[in-house]
Amino acid sequence: EAGVTQFPSHSVIEKGQTVTLRCDPISGHDNLYWYRRVMGKEIKFLLHFVKESKQDESGMPNNRFLAERTGGTYSTLKVQPAELEDSGVYFCASSQEVKTGSTDTQYFGPGTRLTVL
């Protein structure tokens, strides 16, 4: 079974430019999460999709970040315009259906390493 895949693996852009990250979850997983790790800090939650709906976007830093999951399959995370502090590793994770009172294991993709110059 294919795991979570992310594209690109690395991206180097200049401040003010736009970057779009893509995540393909494990087939059949309804839940898709985006996380970010800024250098020296812990991995932090950005948002959670259940199928195509945003379940929780409380971790999104500001309105320069836009996540979509049209059709409930792959997801994109766009940063526009990028700022220096957006540099870090962006991880995507997916899990199967979440039932009330339980938590499914989240499987992580390899991450996209974003560098904003």
Added chain:
Amino acid sequence: RKEVEQDPGPFNVPEGATVAFNCTYSNSASQSFFWYRQDCRKEPKLLMSVYSSGNEDGRFTAQLNRASQYISLLIRDSKLSDSATYLCVVNSGDTGNQFYFGTGTSLTVIP
């Protein structure tokens, strides 16, 4: 206050040693607990879930103390391949299914 606190280490231990990692969490509503392993420049991978009764998987033993909001991981007979960063992960409980991560504890097993 951080949601999950871990000692970042580093822990440098000889092969065959036993090593223990601890973490504490702040949200008493958290329901699920995990240890993930992360190799350098790789994604986090699930090592084991942590249950209230404690659980063991080979050389690895995880314990949960809900009253103290404390989680532990014990590694026996350390192997060189155990060298990695170990992440303590706690779910958000009532507020949803997001994960809260500790900063990770770095382990190096020395020949």
